[in-house]
Amino acid sequence: MPTIVHTIRRGWVYSPFTCEYCGHEDQGAIHMKVGASAQVGILQDYDDTRDLAMGTAHGNMEQAGDELIALSPCPACGKRDELAVKSFxxxxxxxxxxxxxxxxxxxxxxxxxxxxxxxxxxxxxxxxxxxxxxxxxxxxxxxxxRKLPPSAVFRSRNPEPWAHLGPERASQ
Ligand SMILES: [Zn+2]
CATH class of the missing domain: 1.10.287 (Helix Hairpins)
Structure with missing residues (x-):
């Protein structure tokens, strides 16, 4: 009977944002919730499998978050990146x-x-x-x-998602 480990990760995904229309540079953040699972194998113990599932969930979350930030309308001129919309x-x-x-x-x-x-x-x-x-x-x-997803949070508009990162990372 194989044991399946499920994991859910929640958290902020951060990604730099540059507008292709007006050149506005910003930091985007989006709150994500992603699940993943992995099967405990013969050569792995439970902890390794949980790490693997966490890693997968983390990777999925980062990727999906990056895509959503790229899809967001520019906070300065309101336009969406044409390529991101096309690939969506x-x-x-x-x-x-x-x-x-x-x-x-x-x-x-x-x-x-x-x-x-x-x-x-x-x-x-x-x-x-x-x-x-x-x-x-x-x-x-x-x-x-289907409708385009809602916008990410931009640091120039709302620095709140960066607040808990501490002064060192927040100043990046
Ligand atoms: Zn723009």
């Missing part, structure tokens, strides 16, 4: 692409069997493909249409 929406592309592919293949198959004089066969044989295609396509459209 680009995550929907593989879904839309494969959904459309399933639909095309399914329809082509149905068309072929219909041209052979067996339209019922065609629909029966290809309906799972058409169904999968539709579901995947709708999931992709859902991702494509």
């Amino acid at each position: 929406y680009a995550k929907a592309k593989p879904w839309i692409g494969s959904g459309a592919l399933f639909l095309v293949v399914g329809l082509a198959g149905a068309g072929y069997l219909a041209s052979e004089g067996e339209p019922e066969m065609g629909l029966l044989a290809t309906s799972p493909l058409l169904l999968i295609g539709l579901v995947v396509l709708i999931a992709g459209l859902g991702k494509r249409l």
